[in-house]
Amino acid sequence: MNAVNTMSTMSTAPARRTKKKVCRFCSDHQIYLDYKEPKLLSSFVTERGKIIPRRVTGNCAYHQRRVQEAVKRARLLALLPFTANYQP
Numbered sequence: 343m344n345a346v347n348t349m350s351t352m353s354t355a356p357a358r359r360t361k362k363k364v365c366r367f368c369s370d371h372q373i374y375l376d377y378k379e380p381k382l383l384s385s386f387v388t389e390r391g392k393i394i395p396r397r398v399t400g401n402c403a404y405h406q407r408r409v410q411e412a413v414k415r416a417r418l419l420a421l422l423p424f425t426a427n428y429q430p
């Protein structure tokens with residue numbers, strides 16, 4: 343049983359070493375996060391206009407919330423798209 347266990351652990355893929363993502367806004371206080379910065383906000387949305395999750399961007403909860411709020415505001419002002427390729 344013990345042997346089987348060690349075999350199974352050996353056969354599993356090595357643990358993925360991921361670089362520790364750090365919140366961009368926490369590490370650089372010069373960045374001004376605002377809905378009037380569509381260029382900055384566009385780096386937090388996909389091509390289709392969806393907001394990229396925190397686990398991908400590495401934002402902290404506080405700043406992800408600010409990003410989310412800003413993106414939604416920017417959408418209402420047509421600074422960012424709600425969706426891509428929309429044909430009325």
Ligand SMILES: [Zn+2]
Pocket residue numbers: 365366367368369401402403404405406
């Ligand atoms: Zn942060």
